[in-house]
Amino acid sequence: MARIITICNAKGGVGKTTTAINLGAYLAALGKYVLLVDMDSQANATGGLGISIPIDHENIYHAIVNDQNPLSMIKRTTIFGFDVLPATQALAGATVELVSMDEREYRLRKALNSLRTNYDYILIDCPPSLGMLTVNALTAGDNVIIPVQCEYYALEGLGQLLHAIDLIKQSLNPDLQVLGVLLTMYDKRIQLNRHVVNEVTKNFPGRVFDTIISRTIDLAEAPSYGKPIIQFSPSSKAANEYRRLAEEVIKLTL
Numbered sequence: 017m018a019r020i021i022t023i024c025n026a027k028g029g030v031g032k033t034t035t036a037i038n039l040g041a042y043l044a045a046l047g048k049y050v051l052l053v054d055m056d057s058q059a060n061a062t063g064g065l066g067i068s069i070p071i072d073h074e075n076i077y078h079a080i081v082n083d084q085n086p087l088s089m090i091k092r093t094t095i096f097g098f099d100v101l102p103a104t105q106a107l108a109g110a111t112v113e114l115v116s117m118d119e120r121e122y123r124l125r126k127a128l129n130s131l132r133t134n135y136d137y138i139l140i141d142c143p144p145s146l147g148m149l150t151v152n153a154l155t156a157g158d159n160v161i162i163p164v165q166c167e168y169y170a171l172e173g174l175g176q177l178l179h180a181i182d183l184i185k186q187s188l189n190p191d192l193q194v195l196g197v198l199l200t201m202y203d204k205r206i207q208l209n210r211h212v213v214n215e216v217t218k219n220f221p222g223r224v225f226d227t228i229i230s231r232t233i234d235l236a237e238a239p240s241y242g243k244p245i246i247q248f249s250p251s252s253k254a255a256n257e258y259r260r261l262a263e264e265v266i267k268l269t270l
């Protein structure tokens with residue numbers, strides 16, 4: 017049975033998608049079967065893995081809104097053992113359509129149920145909001161990884177996110193656990209970045225991944241080539257960091 021890990025932060029541009037793609041790629045490289053579910057209508061995870069599908073082509077939208085079987089929607093990536101359940105911009109409409117549906121918070125959980133036996137890990141890439149798609153992603157998850165950018169407003173919105181996670185635990189998904197906070201886009205030359213690392217570590221004792229992801233041009237460039245860092249620049253610092261993150265995640269989820 018797959019462990020479902022939701023990668024979530026309502027703040028935009030903190031490294032959710034980059035983490036979903038590269039953690040997924042390294043989990044697969046370490047011998048795990050991995051499915052990345054794109055729950056963002058920006059479809060950055062889909063595109064960043066080199067997959068391009070027409071807006072109306074069947075995608076996660078049809079699984080959660082129309083109850084279509086997601087199995088036939090799954091695409092292979094160029095990495096063995098790493099699949100993606102793609103999104104298109106059509107997903108933007110789902111937020112509104114879900115509002116009037118029965119069990120609207122459980123739509124993704126139900127869609128993923130039949131896939132759970134096919135994978136070791138299912139990663140869910142969330143949009144930058146706490147809307148219905150994110151609620152679905154948190155209701156479907158066993159664990160949450162919260163990427164936090166090493167910038168001044170890093171902690172902003174985290175209180176709200178943790179509150180939302182608590183509410184979802186109380187009502188929709190009692191088993192949900194935060195796996196860890198992942199510090200991203202770290203530059204050791206910048207004092208503020210070092211300060212944020214200390215602040216976040218103080219605020220989340222024992223909950224911050226040992227691995228910190230540095231800010232590197234490789235990670236910014238790789239998606240435009242449709243490749244995870246393991247293919248784009250396998251001996252880079254960023255590659256090494258995401259490999260270590262994957263090892264940490266495996267250890268924590270044994």
Ligand code: ATP
Pocket residue numbers: 027028029030031032033034035056058060142143144200201202229230231232233235236237239
């Ligand atoms: P959104 O909230 O819009 O979905 P996100 O949280 O998924 O954003 P990403 O798309 O992963 O964030 O990252 C935002 C931008 O920063 C992207 O252009 C990405 O390529 C770049 N980026 C992510 N991580 C790093 C890093 N460690 N070093 C340099 N650039 C990075």
Ligand code: MG
Pocket residue numbers: 032033034056060141142143
């Ligand atoms: Mg994203």
